[in-house]
Amino acid sequence: MLDDTDRRILRHYQHDASLGPAELAELAGVTPATCARRLDRMIGAGFILANRAVIDWRAMGYEVEVSLRVTLDKTQPRAFDEFMAAARDVADVIEIQTFLGRVDVRLSVIARDMAHYQQIYRSAILTLPDIADIEALMHVARIKSDEVLPI
Structure with a gap:
């Protein structure tokens, strides 16, 4: 403790x-x-997980961030495992979160511009296995992004 x-x-x-x-x-x-x-x-003891550099992806030329809410085909017994394995391999997916409820997974995708996002969406996202439904939410502004704990 x-x-x-x-x-x-x-x-x-x-x-x-x-x-x-x-x-x-x-x-x-x-x-x-x-x-x-x-x-x-x-x-x-695992209280401190890592020290890392946080790179501003906008400074690197990425102007578009999209959250994709994905519902998986639950009739497929390996849907979750297959989807996760494939989603991890998409370089432009910077975060994967799982949920309980109607939405199973949220992917955070970055792209240089809308044309680049469309290319990623069509060639890398829509080809992911076992997607039953997908909803895209375009990020407008990040109001708070903080990993600091109130200790």
């Missing part, structure tokens, strides 16, 4: 994982050795 010191370290670390050990320790009010030891423990 995490104590108050762990939470202080995580609170600062999640806002800026590029902080050096001394800077992070100072913000958290602990020594650099304590900070490093606790970070290693939290990584080992």
Whole structure:
């Protein structure tokens, strides 16, 4: 379980994982050795999953994001597994979420422009197995996108 010191370290670390050990320790009010030891423990325990670069896909030339709500053909016993395996291989699908309810899966797809999206949709999405229904929602604005936890 995490104590108050762990939470202080995580609170600062999640806002800026590029902080050096001394800077992070100072913000958290602990020594650099304590900070490093606790970070290693939290990584080992699975509290910290990764440090990664977050790339702005718009800066890379992708202007279109579409959410596709997919309902699978539940009469097919392997529909879910087959669909997931194929969807993972579509490079322009940046996120896959599963749900309980009428919609089974949501795919987040990025494209350079609408012509590129149509090409992806026709050649890569519509060819995915076991789709019973699909609904496209065009993203207009991202109001909040935050992975920071209130710790």
